Every structure is written in structure tokens, then in C-alpha cells.
Amino acid sequence: MQVQEAGGSEQWKRVKKQLRAELGDDVFTSWFARVDLEEHQDGTVRLSVPTRFLKQWIQNNYNDQLMGLWQRECDNVHRIELTVRGAIRPRQTPIAKPSLAAPQGSKPAAAETRSDALSDAAQVTRAQAATAALGRGETSSDNARDVLQGAALDPKYTFETFVEGESNNLALAAARQVAAGGAVTFNPLYLHASVGLGKTHLMQAVAAKARASGRKVLYLTAEHFMYKFVAALKSQSALAFKENLRTIDLLLIDDMQFLHGKQVQQEFCHTLNALIDGARQVIVAADRAPSELDTLDDRVRSRLSGGLVVGIQEPDFALRRNILATRVDTARKTYPQFDVPEGVLDYVARHVASSGRDLEGALNRLIAHNQLTNQPITQEMAEMTLRDLVRSSEPRRVKIEDIQRVVSKHYNVTKADLLSARRTRTIVRPRQIAMYLAKVMTPRSLPEIGRRFGNRDHTTVLHAVRKIEEMARADYALAQELELLKRMLDA
Numbered sequence: 001m002q003v004q005e006a007g008g009s010e011q012w013k014r015v016k017k018q019l020r021a022e023l024g025d026d027v028f029t030s031w032f033a034r035v036d037l038e039e040h041q042d043g044t045v046r047l048s049v050p051t052r053f054l055k056q057w058i059q060n061n062y063n064d065q066l067m068g069l070w071q072r073e074c075d076n077v078h079r080i081e082l083t084v085r086g087a088i089r090p091r092q093t094p095i096a097k098p099s100l101a102a103p104q105g106s107k108p109a110a111a112e113t114r115s116d117a118l119s120d121a122a123q124v125t126r127a128q129a130a131t132a133a134l135g136r137g138e139t140s141s142d143n144a145r146d147v148l149q150g151a152a153l154d155p156k157y158t159f160e161t162f163v164e165g166e167s168n169n170l171a172l173a174a175a176r177q178v179a180a181g182g183a184v185t186f187n188p189l190y191l192h193a194s195v196g197l198g199k200t201h202l203m204q205a206v207a208a209k210a211r212a213s214g215r216k217v218l219y220l221t222a223e224h225f226m227y228k229f230v231a232a233l234k235s236q237s238a239l240a241f242k243e244n245l246r247t248i249d250l251l252l253i254d255d256m257q258f259l260h261g262k263q264v265q266q267e268f269c270h271t272l273n274a275l276i277d278g279a280r281q282v283i284v285a286a287d288r289a290p291s292e293l294d295t296l297d298d299r300v301r302s303r304l305s306g307g308l309v310v311g312i313q314e315p316d317f318a319l320r321r322n323i324l325a326t327r328v329d330t331a332r333k334t335y336p337q338f339d340v341p342e343g344v345l346d347y348v349a350r351h352v353a354s355s356g357r358d359l360e361g362a363l364n365r366l367i368a369h370n371q372l373t374n375q376p377i378t379q380e381m382a383e384m385t386l387r388d389l390v391r392s393s394e395p396r397r398v399k400i401e402d403i404q405r406v407v408s409k410h411y412n413v414t415k416a417d418l419l420s421a422r423r424t425r426t427i428v429r430p431r432q433i434a435m436y437l438a439k440v441m442t443p444r445s446l447p448e449i450g451r452r453f454g455n456r457d458h459t460t461v462l463h464a465v466r467k468i469e470e471m472a473r474a475d476y477a478l479a480q481e482l483e484l485l486k487r488m489l490d491a
């Protein structure tokens with residue numbers, strides 16, 4: 001057996017110096033400040049760390065880097081071994097005297113056994129106590145513990161109040177399954193949608209349900225996560241922060257698009273890996289698909305895409321109408337006299353088309369108007385009260401004539417064909433598309449659109465709008481074509 005190579009501590013010093021240069025002070029301090037060299041013998045470098053968590057973390061995330069740096073120092077190194085120091089073992093001088101060198105594995109094995117007898121919770125407490133004992137003060141351990149508190153949940157956001165529609169049914173089903181617990185199947189679950197389409201509502205519904213069933217849940221926005229992480233780094237309690245995160249059963253990160261900063265992303269990725277590898281559930285929500293999160297590091301993006309990615313589309317008329325009806329029912333619990341005629345609900349659902357948030361805003365405005373003026377809610381009152389909202393939700397100021405011109409040119413039919421009663425397929429489809437575009441791109445009502453398309457009934461227009469919405473959901477090429485037409489009209 002080869003005895004301890006002289007100069008190991010010098011080598012370890014250089015390895016640490018290089019690690020610090022490569023990782024930066026903050027990351028180096030949070031992971032490597034408490035790593036000691038125990039032995040360097042027979043090509044094996046034995047390092048010790050204070051907790052099992054730290055051992056696993058370094059093994060999972062920094063093993064190759066450590067190996068590379070050691071091999072630069074000494075090319076016979078072929079193995080890095082990490083062991084957990086016992087809680088009360090006095091710190092040893094890194095290099096044992098040659099005559100005292102223990103047989104390979106004997107001491108670390110004992111240390112490991114002692115440490116394994118301690119629960120994870122005890123280790124976390126110990127890490128925090130150690131941090132405090134190092135004179136880093138109350139704030140560091142407070143910060144670390146504080147991470148588990150997460151952001152407050154809005155009691156309104158439950159599965160019961162979430163309205164299902166074609167644009168969100170897959171996301172809802174996945175969220176329900178995750179909330180129910182059991183075997184972890186989609187991990188991470190990644191929900192994406194543009195603003196106000198119900199991501200936060202669904203995330204919080206999952207969090208509330210999982211928490212009620214006794215699971216340890218942490219719901220944070222990405223900004224919140226960054227803030228906590230940076231605060232932990234500043235107070236030098238990053239290790240306890242990460243150890244605490246590791247005890248979570250379900251981690252939910254909202255508004256992922258706001259996660260910035262290389263170091264924070266790196267740490268988030270490590271946390272993600274640790275949780276997923278430990279079969280803990282992670283749910284992430286963002287305003288776009290992972291592939292479009294261009295501020296994110298490739299590794300984070302790829303890990304995020306590795307579970308189930310589900311988009312929530314814009315609500316169709318039926319869903320908007322149902323969301324409104326549900327909201328009216330809820331409002332009636334507080335204002336029993338609140339009454340919204342069906343026609344007004346249709347009007348709001350048709351004209352406030354962009355998101356759940358806008359629908360809610362529109363309804364709140366009707367309630368306020370009704371309460372403050374005692375005026376009943378009528379079509380006229382709604383049109384007046386929601387004037388600016390309807391106008392601002394009009395995506396663009398496009399004229400029906402422009403739509404007819406662009407569509408007829410694109411599909412090679414005449415405008416007269418579009419307005420005619422002819423029912424050949426080559427004319428029916430472009431006509432329906434033109435009516436659909438008139439609905440989504442102009443503020444015109446269905447009867448008015450009908451009139452402008454050869455005096456058709458408003459139900460014919462409604463049928464065309466639904467038909468095209470339905471086809472575009474199933475047919476990606478058609479959805480693309482509609483986008484193209486919209487862009488041409490928008491130019």
C-alpha cells in the first residue's frame with residue numbers, strides 16, 4: 001500500500017483556489033468551505049463533509065470538476081471519495097502521518113455510520129447551528145428557515161373555482177393528478193400560457209390541495225426564489241437554504257420567465273435535479289414554452305422540457321362565458337341582488353376576449369357600477385361601462401373590408417364569392433375564416449358581421465367562428481395560416 005503522498009495539503013489548497021476561481025466566491029463558500037481533505041492515497045482522494053446532503057450534492061454536481069482539478073495536480077488520481085464527518089468528531093489535520101495512515105475505508109465508514117443515524121432534520125438543524133456558531137448571526141438561520149414559508153396562497157384559487165374548457169383541460173388534468181399525490185409521473189410539470197389564462201390559479205390550486213393532504217409544499221415565484229437565494233448567499237446560509245429546499249415534497253415555481261442570473265439559474269438547476277432525483281414533485285409555470293425561455297441556461301431549459309410540458313391556450317367563447325357565469329354565482333353570494341342578464345354575459349364574453357383576468361375586471365366593473373349607482377345591469381349600461389375595456393381588448397383596428405380583401409386574395413376567390421350564397425367547399429372555408437377574423441380582429445357584433453357578409457344571420461357567423469376555432473385547435477397548419485393572415489392584416 002502506498003502511503004500518504006507528501007504535499008497533499010498543498011495540492012488541496014491549489015484545487016480549492018482553482019475551484020473558487022471557477023465557481024465564484026459565493027458558490028465556492030456555500031459548497032466547499034466545509035470540505036476537508038482526509039487522505040490522498042493510492043490515487044484516491046478522500047474528502048469529508050459535514051452532512052449527507054452536502055456529500056450527495058457535491059457528488060451529483062461537482063464530481064467531474066473536482067476530479068479534473070485533482071488530476072491536473074496529480075495524474076494518478078482516479079477516484080474522489082466523499083465521506084460524512086461525525087457530528088462530534090474533532091476536525092483533523094488534513095494529512096495523517098504516514099505511519100498512522102488508516103487502511104482504506106476504515107475511518108470514513110465509521111463516520112458515515114454515525115452520521116447516517118442522524119435524521120435529515122437533525123442535519124439541517126446542525127448545519128444551521130454550525131452557521132450560527134461560526135458567528136454569522138441570527139439572520140442566516142432565520143433566512144434559511146424562512147425559505148420554507150413561500151408565498152401566500154390566495155384562498156380563491158382552488159380546483160372548485162377553476163372552470164374547465166377545451167383550451168385548459170389537459171393542464172387541469174395534469175394539475176389534478178399532481179395534486180392527488182401518489183407516484184410521481186410528470187416531473188417537472190411545466191405549464192405555460194400568456195398572461196391571465198389561469199396558470200397561477202392552477203398552481204395555487206395544486207399547492208392548496210397538496211398542503212391540505214399533509215404534504216410539505218413550497219410555492220414561490222421565480223423572483224421570490226432569487227431573492228431568497230441571494231439573501232441566503234449574503235448571510236452565508238446558502239447551504240442551510242438548499243438543505244431546507246431539499247426537504248420539500250412539492251416545489252412550485254411561478255413566473256419562471258423572471259429567473260435571471262447565471263448563478264441563480266445554476267443553483268435552481270441543482271435544486272431541480274436534486275428534487276427530481278429524489279422523486280419529489282416540481283411544477284413550473286411561465287408565460288412561454290421552455291424552448292422560448294431564451295434567458296435561461298441550456299441545461300435548465302432542457303431539464304424543464306424533460307417532464308410534461310402543457311400549454312393553456314386563449315379561452316374560446318364557451319369557456320369565457322362559463323368563467324363569467326361562475327363569477328356571477330360567486331358574486332351573488334356577497335351581493336344577492338346582483339343580476340346580469342344572459343345577453344349581457346354574452347356581450348362581455350364576446351368582446352372581452354383576451355384573458356380570465358380581463359373577464360374578472362369587466363365583471364368587477366359591472367358590480368361596482370351596479371352597487372354605486374343602483375342601476376340595473378342592462379346591455380346599454382354594460383356597453384357604456386366597459387367601453388374602454390372593450391376597446392382596449394380589440395387587438396387591432398382592422399376593417400371588415402380589409403379582411404375580405406386579404407382573405408379573397410389569399411384563397412384566390414372573389415369578394416363577391418365571399419358574400420354570395422354559394423356553398424362550394426373552396427368558398428365556404430375562406431368565408432368562414434373571414435368571418436372568424438372579423439370576429440377576433442374587429443369590435444363588430446355577430447349580427448353586424450352577418451350583415452356585412454351578404455346579410456347572413458348572426459347564428460351563421462357564430463357557427464363559423466366556433467368551427468374555425470375548433471379546426472385551428474386540431475390543425476396546426478390552419479392555426480399557422482390564421483396567424484399569417486392576422487399578421488398580413490396587422491401590417
Ligand SMILES: Nc1ncnc2c1ncn2[C@@H]1O[C@H](COP(=O)(O)OP(=O)(O)OP(=O)(O)O)[C@@H](O)[C@H]1O
Nearest residue numbers: 161162163195196197198199200201323356357360
Ligand atoms: N379557467 C379559469 N377558471 C376560472 N378562473 C380563471 C380561469 N382562467 C383564468 N381565471 C382567472 O383569471 C385571473 C387571472 O388568472 P391567473 O392569475 O391564474 O393567470 P396567469 O396565467 O397566472 O397570468 P400571469 O402570467 O399574468 O400571472 C384569475 O383571477 C383567475 O382566477
